[in-house]
Amino acid sequence: MTSGRPDPAPTYAQQQLRAGTTAAGLRHLLQYIQSEPAVGQALALIDTSELGGPLDEAGLQLLLHEAEAEHDRCAALAERDARRQEAGHLHGAACTCGHSDTLHTRHMTEDDRLPCNHPDCLCHDLAFVLR
Template identity: 70%
Template sequence: MTHTHPEPAETYAQQYQRAATIVAGLGCLLRHIQREPAVGRALTLIDTTELQGPLDAAGLQSLLAEATCERDRCAALAERDARRQEAGLAAGAVCGCGHGDTLHARLLTEDDRLPCAHRDCRCDDLVFVTR
């Protein structure tokens, strides 16, 4: 049976090196922001509260993918709400196909449709029947 020993605690020299690397990276970023204010404005739009890992290309791609999904989901839900309000109906209203609005897609198609997600339904867009 082999024993594994825990890694020794990080030394102050290692902590210093990590902190110095972060300082250098932030300094570089600040210099770029000074030269290109649009970069600074773009950075103010990013909430890093839940950011895990480095802010590298892969991290930014991951953030972009998450933000895109959230944007698309919200666009579909906003469209559903707008259609329901236009028809003067309450939440949970039923589409012309007979299924509730929550059964319709949570993502708009490329041509702004919200097809029904019910397996046997052929409804290709959420249309409320007005009262």
């Protein structure tokens, strides 16, 4: 879009070529899956509904990065919920440092801690006092 005008719609010939290329790639992948069922099983685990580009190495790397980040975020939030429940507190209860649990990181550290994000806090892990 260098001229400020929208790009012209692809022609039917261009769409035919793109669809043919996609179909050829899918046929090749299906042949590979038939000879290597583990590949098919692995692909069945992947939700590509949000993939906005080709299913190439870069696209798979992006999906992997996003899935790992979501896993880490959910693990930290689940840990936070479990700690809160064990202590008998409701959502948003304060940590022993006095800050809300929402101020603690949303990603667990490598040693499974949830440190406080408040700049002046020295709390190294989210902890609740049992009621």
